[in-house]
Amino acid sequence: MPFLIAPVLTAGTLAGRPQPTLSTGDGLLIRPWRAGDAPAVYEVFQDPLMHQWHARTADSEAEAGGWIGDWHQAWEEEREAQCAVVDARSDSLLGRVALREIRLDDGGAEVAYWTVPAARGRGVAARATTALARWALDEIGFHRLELLHAVRNEASCRVATRTGFALEGTKRSAVLHADGWHDMHLHARVRGD
Numbered sequence: 001m002p003f004l005i006a007p008v009l010t011a012g013t014l015a016g017r018p019q020p021t022l023s024t025g026d027g028l029l030i031r032p033w034r035a036g037d038a039p040a041v042y043e044v045f046q047d048p049l050m051h052q053w054h055a056r057t058a059d060s061e062a063e064a065g066g067w068i069g070d071w072h073q074a075w076e077e078e079r080e081a082q083c084a085v086v087d088a089r090s091d092s093l094l095g096r097v098a099l100r101e102i103r104l105d106d107g108g109a110e111v112a113y114w115t116v117p118a119a120r121g122r123g124v125a126a127r128a129t130t131a132l133a134r135w136a137l138d139e140i141g142f143h144r145l146e147l148l149h150a151v152r153n154e155a156s157c158r159v160a161t162r163t164g165f166a167l168e169g170t171k172r173s174a175v176l177h178a179d180g181w182h183d184m185h186l187h188a189r190v191r192g193d
Helices: 035-044 048-053 061-076 124-140 154-162
Strands: 028-032 081-087 093-103 108-115 144-150 166-177 180-190
Touching (some): 028 124, 035 061, 093 124, 124 180, 144 154, 154 180
Antiparallel strands (some): 028 081, 093 108
């Protein structure tokens, strides 16, 4: 059955190029994950705060290394764009920013992020999210980016607001975490915001 509209983004839009390295212009780089990042990823997933807002944990550096392999495969399959956020001078890991749930036909994706404990409160997530959203919307041509966070995660809400993601509503009892079902705020940015 033919569609009445053309896809917003076509297959190959992402996988047809190497995953980029982006600069925030203020000391951060957003780059593809490397195998050598596995120890740092494992370490951050030992943090109790990560367990509060994320459903996954890492049991070993090898498991974290497997995630990195999966993230590279997800880029090739145009399902996700998972990126390390690092200090531009030292290359030390400060966090992660990602496009998840990529839907090329609709030109949509979900933005996600986390930061290592030492980087929290320094604007790392907001700066990385701004750079990734600019790249996705202005350079690649995505139409809509959504951002979900637990309603009780006030720090994530501040990041969403600071980066121009308008609050659109609350998804009740939407995501299961270790402590039960969480209501989630839905924020979004569309091209031209």
